[in-house]
Amino acid sequence: xxxxxxxxxxxxxxxxxxxxxxxxxxxxxxxxxxxxxxxxxxxxxxxxxxxxxxxxxxxxxxxxxxxxxxxxxxxxxxxxxxxxxxxxxxxxxxxxxxxxxxxxxxxxxxxxxxxxxxxxxxxxxxxxxxxxxxxxxxxxxxxxxxxxxxxxxxxxxxxxxxxxxxxxxxxxxxxxxxxxxxxxxxxxxxxxxxxxxxxxxxxxxxxxx
Numbered sequence: 001x002x003x004x005x006x007x008x009x010x011x012x013x014x015x016x017x018x019x020x021x022x023x024x025x026x027x028x029x030x031x032x033x034x035x036x037x038x039x040x041x042x043x044x045x046x047x048x049x050x051x052x053x054x055x056x057x058x059x060x061x062x063x064x065x066x067x068x069x070x071x072x073x074x075x076x077x078x079x080x081x082x083x084x085x086x087x088x089x090x091x092x093x094x095x096x097x098x099x100x101x102x103x104x105x106x107x108x109x110x111x112x113x114x115x116x117x118x119x120x121x122x123x124x125x126x127x128x129x130x131x132x133x134x135x136x137x138x139x140x141x142x143x144x145x146x147x148x149x150x151x152x153x154x155x156x157x158x159x160x161x162x163x164x165x166x167x168x169x170x171x172x173x174x175x176x177x178x179x180x181x182x183x184x185x186x187x188x189x190x191x192x193x194x195x196x197x198x199x200x201x202x203x204x205x206x207x208x209x
Contacts, residue, residue, distance in 0.1 A: 010036040011044035015053055018064050024076045026084035027062045058125045075128045078114050091120030094145035100154035117141055148180040149187040161194050172202045
């Protein structure tokens with residue numbers, strides 16, 4: 001992709017940062033306010049979109065286009081979009097439903113509509129064939145949103161009590177780090193009562209009955 005024509009302009013400075021970023025990153029104006037004023041950054045981002053250096057993913061979100069010889073243009077993964085949204089809006093996001101179960105490899109389903117719980121405003125974001133839905137949740141459901149405990153709670157809730165087998169418990173015990181397993185016990189009060197025995201089993205505090 002061609003660089004912006006004006007050397008050392010705000011657009012050029014933003015582009016240099018984009019080029020050295022982690023692949024599939026999603027960007028927003030607030031990340032570049034150390035380079036210039038908000039007005040200048042917004043104008044620079046618009047110029048980068050017009051030149052094809054960046055694509056606008058959704059309102060206020062941008063990404064560097066990447067093309068696969070067979071698949072065509074590849075959009076950023078859901079995780080990158082969620083990370084940018086959380087940072088831009090100063091909110092917590094908690095994977096929910098089938099998406100949480102998929103992240104934990106408890107389900108092979110890859111939902112076309114990915115749901116996150118949030119302590120911010122509810123909204124829906126569509127890009128390509130993907131839809132991200134943010135659902136406003138009560139504080140208790142967001143208490144563990146920034147750690148593995150929240151993902152385990154969401155994944156087990158989706159699977160359901162009757163479908164949590166000893167094999168799935170063993171899988172989670174292997175998947176989670178020792179620190180994450182210890183944290184499950186510390187956070188056990190945040191989980192529904194029916195999950196407590198599974199938390200203890202995953203953490204190897206006791207076997208599931």
